[in-house]
Amino acid sequence: MASGSDLVLVLDFDGTVTDRDIGDEICDRFAPPSWREIDAAWVRSEISLPEAQRKMWAEVRCRRDEAIAHARAIGHLRPGLDELLDRVDRSGGATWLASGGFDFYIEALLDGKMARFGQAWFNATRFVDGGIEVDFPHAQLACGRCAVCKGRVCERARALARRVIFVGDGASDRCAIGCADELWAVKGSLLARACAERGAPHRTFTRLDEIEIIA
Numbered sequence: 001m002a003s004g005s006d007l008v009l010v011l012d013f014d015g016t017v018t019d020r021d022i023g024d025e026i027c028d029r030f031a032p033p034s035w036r037e038i039d040a041a042w043v044r045s046e047i048s049l050p051e052a053q054r055k056m057w058a059e060v061r062c063r064r065d066e067a068i069a070h071a072r073a074i075g076h077l078r079p080g081l082d083e084l085l086d087r088v089d090r091s092g093g094a095t096w097l098a099s100g101g102f103d104f105y106i107e108a109l110l111d112g113k114m115a116r117f118g119q120a121w122f123n124a125t126r127f128v129d130g131g132i133e134v135d136f137p138h139a140q141l142a143c144g145r146c147a148v149c150k151g152r153v154c155e156r157a158r159a160l161a162r163r164v165i166f167v168g169d170g171a172s173d174r175c176a177i178g179c180a181d182e183l184w185a186v187k188g189s190l191l192a193r194a195c196a197e198r199g200a201p202h203r204t205f206t207r208l209d210e211i212e213i214i215a
């Protein structure tokens with residue numbers, strides 16, 4: 001994106017670009033049910049997201065091909081994605097992907113679409129000995145809670161663009177509240193509830209092409 005462009009739209013992945021949280025679905029399929037207790041501790045802000053993810057993903061037992069096959073079987077892109085990406089392009093802006101999730105399923109589900117994103121940040125995995133090791137390579141985007149902080153990404157977008165729109169659904173997207181000019185939350189999501197509780201301005205959506213880009 002050329003500097004001075006008007007708009008950066010920052011998109012979360014799990015539960016936002018997709019209709020379900022793919023990371024959660026993979027843990028559900030390949031880890032014992034106790035992973036949910038670790039996740040709940042993160043949602044209550046008792047531990048950081050990377051700390052929770054290191055513990056949760058250490059419980060997952062599967063091969064890379066099994067994990068990708070499951071992600072493809074249960075994961076669907078939310079309707080309206082292409083229209084939203086086209087709309088941002090036509091406005092002269094850029095779409096950035098900011099995910100606290102992991103490379104193998106994001107790349108599998110966005111196969112052929114990755115080039116549509118001006119920037120894309122997510123975490124890394126290595127399939128080793130029947131399990132998955134996770135790695136958090138974007139230290140410059142970390143906060144005390146997240147490895148890819150949505151608030152930090154919005155601040156970075158603000159340095160380049162006059163207008164920043166954030167689109168998300170989940171617990172890690174709470175860091176974007178107050179950091180974007182406009183915030184869109186998936187209808188009925190944890191992020192929508194968090195915004196409502198804090199009195200933070202937001203709009204809700206179900207299809208991605210409900211998100212308005214006014215050039």
Ligand SMILES: [Mg+2]
Pocket residue numbers: 012013014015016168169170
């Ligand atoms: Mg999400």
Ligand SMILES: [Zn+2]
Pocket residue numbers: 142143144145146148149150151152175
């Ligand atoms: Zn954060």
